[in-house]
Amino acid sequence: MNRVGELYACLYAKEFPAQAVLRLRPELKEQPVVVIEGEPPLESVCSFNAKARYLGVVRGMTRVELDTFSSLIVLPRSRPEEVSTRAVMLECAAAFSPRVEDRSEGSAFLCVIDIAGTEKLLGPPEVLARELLRRVQVLGVSGSVAISENFYTALSYVRGSSSPIAFIAPGNEGSALAPLPLKVLDVSGQHAETFALWGIRTLGALAALPEKELISRIGQEGRRLRQLARGELQHHFVPYEAKVELEERMELDTPVEELERLLFVVNVMLEQLIFRVTTRVLALASVTITLSLEGNAVHTRTVRPALPTNDRPLWLKLLQLDLEAHPPTAAIVAVTLTAEPGSTSKVQLGLFSPQLPEPMRLDVTLARIRALVGDECVGSPVLRDTNQPDGFRLEPFKVPSARSSSSATVSSLAAMRQLRPPERVSITLRDRQPSFFIFRDCRYEVEHAYGPWLAEGDWWNRQTWALEQWDLIGRSSDCGMLCCCLVRDLKEQSWHVVTLYD
Known part of the structure; x- marks a missing residue:
């Protein structure tokens, strides 16, 4: 029996290597595309899209066999793009519930979302499934969703069903799984051969076998497979801790x-x-x-x-x-x-x-x-x-x-224009104060001089500095007035105009 309050949504995307490559190449989605892997010239098909399937492409075809198809686009498999797309899909699933378990395998992406208790926030399960598929399609991936109160029922049904959205009502797990092929359970090769000899090809036929006789012939694995086929096997949920990247x-x-x-x-x-x-x-x-x-x-x-x-x-x-x-x-x-x-x-x-x-x-x-x-x-x-x-x-x-x-x-009423680089001037001192100076080929008599202000620093570095600053108001012969700031470099004994006041 299922535990009370459990509800799972399984997101499935098949042919994941091809979908990962085509996700950022939307211009190729309407064309037949196959993805190959291996060392040349021994590459073989590992994934393809629906357009290529309609042409007759099957998994395992060699590069020579692909050359017989016209208008077929062949792309190499990209493991980094698959890792990136897988992280994007898990991030999308985590937007619906913090409890997400990654069950990806082979050439398919598969994850199960614990959606118990999300009805008031996200709506009924069918509404959640449609919104989940919509977001996945915006990401450039096509998939399908199955919802069930049993973890493995949702997992098995989404693998074998062609319906994009399926909701399995409580108590109907066995009847929903009955027509599905045996391969959705990942049966080992030895057991698959045994079931083929017995004529067991569907989950319904496996679920109808008597439990004790099945255990006596193939052991406890037979009991586990029978519970999977009947939708009764319980699962300990292991959430995936995704990093938001x-x-x-x-x-x-x-x-x-x-x-x-x-x-x-x-x-x-x-x-x-x-x-x-x-x-x-x-x-x-x-x-x-x-x-x-x-x-x-x-x-x-x-x-x-x-x-x-x-x-x-x-x-x-x-x-x-x-x-x-x-x-x-x-x-x-x-x-x-x-x-x-x-x-x-x-x-x-x-x-x-x-x-x-x-x-x-x-x-x-x-x-x-x-x-x-x-x-x-x-x-x-x-x-x-x-x-x-x-x-x-x-x-x-x-x-x-x-x-x-x-x-x-505004802390100041005067505008100050900094000169970069400072302009060199010729200056005459009288009683250690500026008397007149020549700036831009014009001679200015100093009317008011304020200073000096001494500043020095960075004695611990090789490039120390020592400056003497004066604020001057000068007037030229044509009665033009100039307000400026002059700096004297005490190390080089040079004078420069560094600022003009408006």
Whole structure:
């Protein structure tokens, strides 16, 4: 008897090697495709799609036999893409229940979800199954779902049934499994041969055998197989602990050198990442693209906008601008996208705060500026813990919060223009104070001089500094006034204008 309160949904995707390869190649799904594995010239078919099955392709065909088919696309098996797709499928299943057991085997993906107690949150089992299949189809995989109160009943039925969605009512496990072939139980070769000699080909025929006589002939394994056929065998659920890793990988059929062809592939991968992160009510905070190049080289770039977003055209444009500014050095053979999730919360500003620019325009503008001046010259300035002039560093630009935006006030009434690099001047001192100076071929008489302010530091480094600063108000012969800041380098005994005051 089944234990009270149990309910399982089994998700099954057959021909998984072919589906994993075609998931990020939607343009090939309407064409006959086969996947081969092995060392050339001994490759053989390990998986294929429905279009290829209609042409007569069977598992185990050699490359020579495939050459007899016209309009057949042959792709190599990709183990990394299968691992990535399997992780995506388990992540999708975990969105419906935290208890998911992975039962994948051979060329099929198989997982069982414990959905007991989810009716109030996700609706009846049939509604849950339809939503599960819809999300799986968005991921680019086709599958089927069977729901039962018995773990192994759902597992066996989904393997042998052609129905995309099946719900096995409590008490009907045996009758639902009866017409299915014996192969859905993974019977060993020796026992399969024994059952064939007895004329046992379906689960109904196996379930009808007397238990004691079956045990006396093939042992306790016979009792276990009979319980499986009757839908009575219990199972100790072993949940799969999945790690949330937003990663998509695709191995290219041929090396790619043009950026436009690469962006076509990246666009499909971004679509999958955005769908996966949206189901968790999150957004993409950063995307890292890793390009595997010919010669075992790797080219890695990271793009991080000012705000987390799920705007796919924005991400595609940012990646395009970054790769144009930092192109790879060789042809690309594989692409990996890794994303970091972030909060989708909106930034709420104060009533009198200045309006922020549109995030998409802002990020694209910053990316274009980085392409012109370099990554190290774009960002928000932050003062360092030093008195040295120009003692600041650049951090990635971030949109200010409502609190920091509303509290920002203007602390100075004068505008200050920093000269970079500082301009050298010729100066005359009188009583150790500036009397007049020549700046940009114009002579200025000093009317007011404020200073000096002495500053020195970094005595522990080789490049120590010692400066003397003066704020001057000078007037030229044509009555033009100049307010500036002069700095005297005490080590080199040189004078420079570093700042002009407006």
